[in-house]
Amino acid sequence: MDLRPKRYVDTVVLSPVGRIDHSTSEDFKITLAPHMTRCAEGQDRVILDFASVEYISSVGLRVLMLASKQAKSQRGSLGIAALQPAVREIFDISRFTMVLDVFPSVREGLARLSPKALAAFDAA
């Protein structure tokens, strides 16, 4: 899975595409792993841009949960932004809105996590 990473100073924006379900979640997990390794205090902040994600199953949620736990243990910042309505509903039902910081858009996420990154984002 191509996460199309884009860096804005200290923040990396990852943009997965399509369905994150039983057949794709393992791939998602593997491609996400190196970014999560660097998602730590003093290193990178990570924002998952879910604008192109149509569906996420419980197996996909598990990947997000594990990523969130890793970020927390590394005192890193992980946010998720621009959920499509279907995915938003899944987040609501499963209360994953309590697990991750959910932002309406990438820009708002950047604004929250890193003012420097926001400046770079706006400049780009």
Place this chain on the structure above:
Amino acid sequence: MHWSERRWVRVLGGSRGQPLGIALLALVLTIELAPDLFGLGFIRLAAFDAYQRWAPRARHSGPAVIVAIDEESLRLHGQWPWPRTWLAQLVARIAEADPAAIGVDILMPEADRLSPARLPEFVPGMGQDLVQRLSSLPSNDTVLARTLQASRVVLGVAGLEAEVAGTRRSIRRVPFRTVGGDPRPLVRRFDATLHSAEEIDRVVKGHGLLSVDTERGVVRRMPLVATVGDALVPAFGIEMLRVAAGGAVVTVRTGASGVEALEIGDLAVPTEPDGSVRVHFARSDPARFVSAADVLAGKVDRHLLERKLVLIGVTALGLSDYQATPVTDRMPGVEIHAQLLENIFDTDLLSRPRAVVWAEAGLLLAGGLLLILTMPRSSPLASVALYVLMVGAIVTAGALLYLQRGILLDAASPSLALGTLFTAMLVVTLAETERHRQSLRRQVEQQREQAARLAGELEAARRIQMGSLPDPATAFPGDTRLDLYAFLEPAREVGGDLYDFFPLDRDRLCLLIGDVSGKGLPGSLFMAVSKALYKSAALRGVGSVDAVMREADGEISRDNAEGLFVTMLAGILDVRTGLLEYCNAGHEPLYLLPNGDRPLTRLTDGGGPPLCVLDGFPYAASARRLTRGDTICLVTDGVLDAMSPKAEAYGRTRFEALLEKVGRAASAAEIGEAIRLEVSRFADGVEQSDDMAILVLRWKGPSGR
């Protein structure tokens, strides 16, 4: 063990049979180059005979005419041998037509017993004066000798393998000239010759060897020159040509590889190294013959004999020498000599140059290597096609060389040799294929066994999982206040969905539904653990539904190395009052289908994330008081996310519409079955991708009516 897997078959056929193929090719090449060493030369001879039988030589010029002492002649003139005076008459008649030469293919070793002087021996009681007069007459031999002397006549002599009485080791010298070496050690050797009686023999212009050799009983080659003692002797036909040419010298040309040619005047006849030629036979042809009776009667046109080489021979059945030739099993010896003369005149002899021998070996080598290289990689059908193509090419080449150039290429031996090689390679290749097939079959069997074992274990796991789920019919025996339906179908043999219901005390029951973030075996293990821990927490008397949830969360999280999580929707219903307390840990909310005309409600309040997601999450409970006849419905996302063939999800809207349609008065089982049926109809054969669980509970009020 299958035959193709036996050790000796593997050794022989190892490396796709190529070692065997190469060994066999070496053997057939040896046979090809030295067929008679193995007694297989007959194959080659048969091939050459086949060419001539298939396309015999066409007779163009007729240089030779046979005056045949045939049945008709014997009928008119009486039994053979005739008095030699008649033979003299015959020769004289022929000589009148001025032939180029006359060849007498008749051996007359003894004096004629029909000479006048010997008649008294047969006719006793003759008068003395008659005897006297008879003995004063010239002998028949004398008469014949006189006639023979007057013409260009060649007498035949027979070559013999051993000297016996009446034969001699010498022959009247024929003028030979040798060029390029002494041919005598190279050519056919006879120990002695059988001659006609001296009186006749000494007067004629020439003497030619009548002997022909047979190969396996068939005349194919004729020596043009041979030796008797240390003298060179020409063949009968050659001697006739020499005499016809006015008694010229015969030149024998010899080269490094042997005799190359015989030359008479400007006529050169190429030969095999041993001085023989391969006769190219035409069919037996009556046009070659005139009857001796007709000649004697003067009925033969002079032009028929004029300037021709005239052979006199006996063809009457029972008398003559017949020989087998490639074109016919019986051909008069004299006709064979005539055929040779036609061959020489039309330069139509057959030949087999050394290069052809090497070409045959080359064809065999190339074809053999091609088979060895390609057969292990091609299908049997392609191999057969290749073999047929090669044989076709060889046979075509052989036929063309024979027809166009009179060159004898042996197509049979290489074809048969390639056939042998082809068969051996085919057998080995097939054996190898068979062996491969056997080993594949065994592998498949093993895999099938393994799959069966695994399926057996999974089946057992399924029975255990399904057995761990309570049965709504027996969970609350005799309790008429409840109407319960439960259904669970994993996507695979086992799955990660769960439901449970059990009484907490006389009036309260606990029910829950859940979904592990995983399917199959891992999901099912976590499901079993989650379900057991939840139930034990609930039965321990922890208290309210949210307290149980928090307790279960802690316990399930503790031993969760894989980082799985489980959504859980639990409720505690007081059957007396209808009070439903519920707590939702990240699960699809419960649906309340009220009795009466209140709207269908999705109870989304309260709760938190799935268990094991956030450590120590403070789950909180919500409550709702049911009225008599209210139904609650709990499902997992296997229901709502079921896919249609058009990759459309079933979805909440359809689900809610269905609940409304089935109706508020329906029993739990009616609602549950309706959901099952509709989802399965919606999926329309698309494989169920997620586990699916349904739990329906209808509260029939405190009294249960």
